[in-house]
Amino acid sequence: MQLVAENLTLERGARRIANGVSFVLESGTALLLTGPNGSGKSTLLRALAGYLRPSEGTVKVRGENGAFEGSSESGEVAEVCHFVGHLDGIKTHLTVKENLAFWATYLAGPADAKQSTAHRVEDALEQFALDALAEIPAGYLSAGQKRRLGLARLAVAKRPIWLLDEPTVSLDVASVKVLTDAIDAHLKAGGMAVIATHLPMELASVRSMQLGRAQVPA
C-alpha cells in the first residue's frame, strides 16, 4: 500500500501554506514532518486526512500493485486513517473505558471483525498503560494521561495510515517509549505513519521531510 501526495498546494484564508508538496509513502515506513511553527505541518496533515481540500494536487491511496484505491477528495483516505490532532477528542463526562469503547465501535472496519470490541478496548488500555484508570471519568485525568487516552484510539481499530500531530506533547519519557513502540509495531505490520513533530523520534524505518516557512504568494 502507498500513500501518495502529488503536488499539493494548500491555502488557508488568503495565505498560501504549502506549495507543490509531493511524496510517496510506502508500507512499513514513517514520514516525519519537521519545520518551524507556521510551516504548515498541521495543515498538511489535515489535507492528508481530507479535512482541507487542496487548492491544487491530490492525495491518493494506492494498493499493492499500484492500483488506485481511493482519494482524499471522496473521503476514502479518511476511512483508512487514524487522525490524532492537537485536541484529544475525549469526552470528560465518560470514563476512560467508555471513551475507548465508543471509538472502538465507531471506527471499526472489516479488519476489526475478528476481535470483539471489548477485547480491542482491553488491549488498547493495556498497551497505553491506562488499565488502572479504566473506570475513571476522563475529566479527572492529567494532561499526559489524556494524551495517552487520545493516542490509545490508534489501537482500538486497525487502520493502515496514522496521521499524528505532535503526538509526544505532554508525554513523559516512558510514555514516549510506549508510543514509539506502538508506531514501530504498526510499521512492522505494514502500516504507515505521517508524524508532525518538533522533537526527533527514534523509529525503525523513518524518512523525514523539512517544511519551509510559509511561502509568500507572489
Added chain:
Amino acid sequence: MSAFLALLSRDLRLAVRQGGALGTALGFYMLVVTLLPLGLGADLNLLSRIAPGVLWIALLLAALLSLGRVFSSDYEDGTLDVLATGRLPMELVVGAKALAHWISTGIPLALMAPVLGLLLNLELSAYPLLFGTMLAGTPAISFIGAVGAALTLRAYRGGLLIALLVLPLYVPTLIFGMAAINGLLGASGTMSAFLILIALSLASVVLCPLAAAAALRLQMQ
C-alpha cells in the same frame, strides 16, 4: 449502522451525564410560560384560549437554547475531526446528533407542555392533542435547528445569531403545530394540518442533514 447507534447512544449518555442542558431548557420553558400570564393578566378565559400558542412558542425558544451546543462541544474538543474519519457519512453523523437532541430535549419539552398547560388553564381534553402534535413537530425543530447550529459553529456571537437564523425557519412548524391542534380540537376534527406537520418533520429529517453536513465539512478545514 452500529456506528450510528454508537454515536446516538454516546450523545444520549452525555446528555444524561451532563444533565445541565436539559435542566436549563426545562427551567427556561417553565419560566417563559410563567412570565406570560404575569404580562398578559391572569384572565383564565384568555389564558386557556392562547395556551396552545404560548406553549408552542415557549417550546421553540427553549429548544433553541439547547441547540447551540449540538456540534460546538464536539468541535472544540477535537471529536468532530475523528468523527469525520469514520465510515459514517457526515450526513448521518448530523442525523445521529440531531436525533439525540430530539430524544434528550425535544421529547422532554413536549412531555413538559401538558404540565405547564395546567398553569394556563388549558382544557383537559386538549392535553393528549398538545402532546401528540408536539411529538410530531419537535423532530423538525431539532433537525432545522441542527442546520443553524452547524452554520454558526465558528461564528462569534453564536447564541443570538442562531436564533436569528433559525426562528424564521421555524414558522411553518409553529403554524402547522397550532393548526393541527385547532383542527383536531374543532368540531370537524380535521387531520390535514397534523399530517402536514408530520410531513414537515419527515422532510426536515431527510433534508436538513445535507445542509448541516456541508456546513460542517467547510468548517473543519
Added chain:
Amino acid sequence: MQQGYLLASAGLPVVHLRFSAQPLRSFSMTQTLTQRLANPTRFMELSASVLPWVAGAAALVIGYGLYLSFFVAPPDYLQGETARIMFIHVPCAWLSMAVYAIIAMSSFGLLVFRHPLADVSAKAAVPLGAAFTFLALVTGSLWGRPTWGTYWVWDARLTSVLILFFLYLGLMALRSSIEDEALASKLTAILALVGIVMLPIIKFSVNFGNTLHQPASVIRAGGPTIDTALLVPLLVMAVGFTLMFVAMHLKAMRNEIMRRRVKALQLAEVERAQASQLAAAE
C-alpha cells in the same frame, strides 16, 4: 501582479487562479458568456462601460414612471390619491423576491461551479434585497393605514414578506460574524439555499394559518382589480426599479471586487515585510 490573481487570493478557491490569470484565453470563442463574465478583470471592464448606461436608463424610466404615476394615472375611485403609493410599493415587493432569487442562484453558482464572481454577486445583492424588502414593508404599511385603518395586518402576504426580511437579516448577520471571508461566503450560500427551499413552505404555511384563522378577511387576495390606466405606470415603475437595482448591484459588485483587491494587496504587503525582516535577521 495580475488583477485576476488578486481576487483569487482574496479568499476564493485557487482553482480559478489558473483561469483568471490568463485573461487572453478568456476571449476565445469556446467560452460561454457566463464564463467570460466570471473573469473578474473582464467583469470590471465590462461593468465600467455598462454601468453609466444602466444607471441613466434607470433614472429616465423612473422619472417617466413617476410622471405617469402622479399626473397621468387617475386616482382610485375608492382609495383616492393614496393608491398612488402602489407605484412604489409594488416594484419594491417584486424586487424583494427577485433579489432573493438572484442571491440563491449566485449561491448555487458559488457552491457548485465555484464561480469567482458568484460570491461577489451574492454578497452585493443581500443588503439591496433587504432594503427593497424593508421599503415594501414600510410603503405597504403606510398604504394600509388609510385603506385598512391600521398600519399592520397579519395578512398572509405581509407576514411572508416580513419573514423574507428576517431571512435577509440572517444572511447579513451570518456573513458578518465569521472571520474567514471565504468560509463566511460558503456558509452564507448554504443558508441562502436553505432559505430558498423554505420560502415556498413558509409562504404555504402562512397562507394555511391565515385561511384558518380569518376566512373571508378584509383584504382581497388579488388587491384592487387593476385598470390599464394604472397598470401602465406600474409596469414602467417596475422596469425602472429593476434597472435601478441592476445599476446598484453592478456598482456594489465593483466595490466589493476593489475591496478584495485592496485587502489582497495589504496582505501581500504584510507577507513581504515579514519576509524582508527574516532575511535581515539571517
